[in-house]
Amino acid sequence: MSSFALVGNPNTGKTSLFNTLTTSYEYVGNWAGVTVEKKVGDLKNGGGQLVDLPGIYSLHPLSRDEGVAASYLMDETPSALINIVDASQLERNLALSVQLLEYGRPMMLGLNMMDVAKARGIRVDPEKLQMLLGIPVVPLVARTGKGSSEILGMLPKIPEISPSQIKLDYGIAEAAIEETGKLIASVSGLPDHRWVALQLLAQNPVIVEELASKIDMDAVNRISSNCEAQLRQAGLSSALPEWIRSVRNEFIEQICSAAVDRSSQKPHSLTERMDAILTHRFLGLPIFLAFMFLLFKVTFDWIGTPLSDLLDGLISGPVSDGINKALDLAGASSFTHALIVDGIVAGVGGVLVFIPQIFVLFLIISFIEDSGYMARVSLLMDSLMEAVGLNGKAFIPFIIGFGCNVPAVMSARSIEQPKDRLLTTLLIPLMSCSARLPVYALFAGVFFESHQALIILSMYVLGIVMALLLCKLFSTYLLKNESSVFIVELPPYRLPQGRTLIRGTWEKGKGFLRKAGTLILGGSVLIWFLSYSGPGGFGVDMDDSFLAKIGGLMAPLLAPLGFGTWQSGSSLLTGFLAKEIVVSTMNIIYHVPNMEGLQGQIAHSFTGLQAYSFMAFVLLYTPCLATVGVIRKETSSWRWTAFSVGYAVALAYLISLIIYQGGRLLGLA
Structure with missing residues (x-):
C-alpha cells in the first residue's frame, strides 16, 4: 500500500490538511506543538495511507516529538513526501524543504496560508517556485479546504515522478560528503547515501545513534575534523554543521528573491497591533485573567447552568419515568429495577446533566x-515560569490539562530538555481537568450560587499556583534543571471557522461521553452493588453496606479536613477511576431522584467551608487512572509514577487541612 508523509514546520496547517484528505480526524490548533506523535489515516480516494508527522523546523531534532519525524524518515520508505510550508514565512520554512529535497524521495510542496500572505501584502509565485525547486507546487488554504482536492488528485502520480533531489555544491565539504558516503555504502536499508552522509556530518543525533553500531564513527569524526581544518585554512566557517547550513541558506535566499515579491508588504499587520495590547508587559496577564473569568461566567452563570437544569429535568422526569414504566411492564424483579434505576440511571445520569457546561x-x-491566543499565553507566562524553573513552553501543556490531563501529559513531548519535560509531566495532574467540573458545579451551585464563576475560577488558579510552587521546589531540590532557551512561534490571529469550532468541541467532548458509557457506567454498577450489599447479604441498609464499611476506613483520616464521613470517603476512593464518578457515587449514596435532590442532601451534609475544602481536595489528590497510565508510559518509570500519585495525595491533604482549619480559626465554619 502506498504511504505518503506530511512534513513541515509547526503550525503550518499539516493536521488541518490531514483531516481534509483522510477519513480520520485529529486535534488541530492555531499554535505550535499540537501534533506530538505521528498520525496515520486512510486517504479518501483509497489511494493509500497518509502519515501526519510532528512539526519540525529541521531534521536535527531538539525534542522527542521532533525526533519522531527524523526517525520516520530514517527507518521508513514513504512513497512520497508532502512538504507543507507557510507562504507568509517561506524563507524560514524552506530550510526544512531543502533537507527533504536532499532526502531523495518523490516530493510535492503544499504552499499553505496563501490568504495570510496576501493579507500581509506578500506575493508568492507558485509557478516560479515549482520551476526553481523542480517539484510540483500546489497553493493551499488548508483550514478552508482550498487546494486539497488538487493534492488528493495529484498524490497517485507523484511516485511515478523520478525522485526529486537537488544536489547543492558544498564546496570544500564535498570531499568529506563523498568519503562519508563510502563508509555507509555497506549498510543496507538506508535512504539516499548522500543525504545520510550530510546528516552525519551535521551531527544529527537521531542518525548518529541509528548508525553508531553499524559504521566506524571514529572515521566519520576524523573526516569531519579534517574538513573543518580545511575550512579554517580557507577563512570560512570553522564548524562543519554551520558551513552546511550557510550553503543551504544561500540557496534559499536565491529562491525567495526570485519567487517572492514583498514590495507591497504592510509594515504593521493586525496581528502586530493586537499583540501590542494582548502581550503587553503589564496589561497582558490581567487581560488573560479577565478572559478566564469571562469564560467561567459564560459557562456556569449565563449559558451552561440553565442548560444543565433543563437536561436534569429531562433525565429525572420523562427519561426516568419511561424507564420505570418499561421495567414495570416487563415484570422486572426488584433487584433489576434497583440496579437500573438506582444504579445506572442515578449514577450515569448524575454526571450527564453537566454535559452542557462541559461542552460550553x-x-x-x-x-x-x-484564534492564535494560546501561544500568546505561553509568552505571557514565560517570565513567571522561568522564575520557578521552567519556561513558557511548559504552560501550553498546563492549559491543555484544563480539558484533559491525558493529552496534556503527551503534549509535554514538545519540550526540548528531558528534565523540563519530566517536571512538566509530574505537575500537569494539578491542572483542573473537565472531569472535575461536575464536582465544582455541584458544590458551587449549592453553597456559592451567586459567585459560581469566581469560586470555580479559584480552583483553576489554585491548581496553577500549586504547580508553580512545587515546580520551584522540585527544580531546586529534586530535578535541577539545565538552562533553556524559550522559542515560541506566534501564529497570526484569525477568526475561527464555525465548522472547525464545532468539530473541535465535539472531539474534546466525546471523550466525556465515551467515559459516561464505559468507565462511569461500570463504576456506577460497582458502586451500587457495594451499596446494595453488605456482610448481612443483599438489600441491606446503606449504612451497613460494603461501601459504608470501605468509606468508614477513610473517614477518620478525612475528619480534620472537614468531611470525615463514610460517604465522602467512598466518593473520593471511587474518584480514582475518573473524577466524574465522585458525583455518580454521591447520587447513588444519597438515593435522590434528580440534581435538586442531590443538592439538598449536599447542603444538609456540608457547610460552605467544608464544601470548599472538599473541592480543593478533589482538585489536587491522586490523578485519575488514565492519567496515571499515561504518566507511566511517558516517563517509563514506576518510581516517578508512584511519586506523582504520592505527592498529589499529600498536597491535597495539606491544602484542605489549611483551608478548613484556617477557616475555623477565622470563624468561617
Whole structure:
C-alpha cells in the first residue's frame, strides 16, 4: 500500500490538511506543538495511507516529538513526501524543504496560508517556485479546504515522478560528503547515501545513534575534523554543521528573491497591533485573567447552568419515568429495577446533566486555540515560569490539562530538555481537568450560587499556583534543571471557522461521553452493588453496606479536613477511576431522584467551608487512572509514577487541612 508523509514546520496547517484528505480526524490548533506523535489515516480516494508527522523546523531534532519525524524518515520508505510550508514565512520554512529535497524521495510542496500572505501584502509565485525547486507546487488554504482536492488528485502520480533531489555544491565539504558516503555504502536499508552522509556530518543525533553500531564513527569524526581544518585554512566557517547550513541558506535566499515579491508588504499587520495590547508587559496577564473569568461566567452563570437544569429535568422526569414504566411492564424483579434505576440511571445520569457546561467550556477553549491566543499565553507566562524553573513552553501543556490531563501529559513531548519535560509531566495532574467540573458545579451551585464563576475560577488558579510552587521546589531540590532557551512561534490571529469550532468541541467532548458509557457506567454498577450489599447479604441498609464499611476506613483520616464521613470517603476512593464518578457515587449514596435532590442532601451534609475544602481536595489528590497510565508510559518509570500519585495525595491533604482549619480559626465554619 502506498504511504505518503506530511512534513513541515509547526503550525503550518499539516493536521488541518490531514483531516481534509483522510477519513480520520485529529486535534488541530492555531499554535505550535499540537501534533506530538505521528498520525496515520486512510486517504479518501483509497489511494493509500497518509502519515501526519510532528512539526519540525529541521531534521536535527531538539525534542522527542521532533525526533519522531527524523526517525520516520530514517527507518521508513514513504512513497512520497508532502512538504507543507507557510507562504507568509517561506524563507524560514524552506530550510526544512531543502533537507527533504536532499532526502531523495518523490516530493510535492503544499504552499499553505496563501490568504495570510496576501493579507500581509506578500506575493508568492507558485509557478516560479515549482520551476526553481523542480517539484510540483500546489497553493493551499488548508483550514478552508482550498487546494486539497488538487493534492488528493495529484498524490497517485507523484511516485511515478523520478525522485526529486537537488544536489547543492558544498564546496570544500564535498570531499568529506563523498568519503562519508563510502563508509555507509555497506549498510543496507538506508535512504539516499548522500543525504545520510550530510546528516552525519551535521551531527544529527537521531542518525548518529541509528548508525553508531553499524559504521566506524571514529572515521566519520576524523573526516569531519579534517574538513573543518580545511575550512579554517580557507577563512570560512570553522564548524562543519554551520558551513552546511550557510550553503543551504544561500540557496534559499536565491529562491525567495526570485519567487517572492514583498514590495507591497504592510509594515504593521493586525496581528502586530493586537499583540501590542494582548502581550503587553503589564496589561497582558490581567487581560488573560479577565478572559478566564469571562469564560467561567459564560459557562456556569449565563449559558451552561440553565442548560444543565433543563437536561436534569429531562433525565429525572420523562427519561426516568419511561424507564420505570418499561421495567414495570416487563415484570422486572426488584433487584433489576434497583440496579437500573438506582444504579445506572442515578449514577450515569448524575454526571450527564453537566454535559452542557462541559461542552460550553470546550467550545470557548477551542476558540482560544484556533484564534492564535494560546501561544500568546505561553509568552505571557514565560517570565513567571522561568522564575520557578521552567519556561513558557511548559504552560501550553498546563492549559491543555484544563480539558484533559491525558493529552496534556503527551503534549509535554514538545519540550526540548528531558528534565523540563519530566517536571512538566509530574505537575500537569494539578491542572483542573473537565472531569472535575461536575464536582465544582455541584458544590458551587449549592453553597456559592451567586459567585459560581469566581469560586470555580479559584480552583483553576489554585491548581496553577500549586504547580508553580512545587515546580520551584522540585527544580531546586529534586530535578535541577539545565538552562533553556524559550522559542515560541506566534501564529497570526484569525477568526475561527464555525465548522472547525464545532468539530473541535465535539472531539474534546466525546471523550466525556465515551467515559459516561464505559468507565462511569461500570463504576456506577460497582458502586451500587457495594451499596446494595453488605456482610448481612443483599438489600441491606446503606449504612451497613460494603461501601459504608470501605468509606468508614477513610473517614477518620478525612475528619480534620472537614468531611470525615463514610460517604465522602467512598466518593473520593471511587474518584480514582475518573473524577466524574465522585458525583455518580454521591447520587447513588444519597438515593435522590434528580440534581435538586442531590443538592439538598449536599447542603444538609456540608457547610460552605467544608464544601470548599472538599473541592480543593478533589482538585489536587491522586490523578485519575488514565492519567496515571499515561504518566507511566511517558516517563517509563514506576518510581516517578508512584511519586506523582504520592505527592498529589499529600498536597491535597495539606491544602484542605489549611483551608478548613484556617477557616475555623477565622470563624468561617
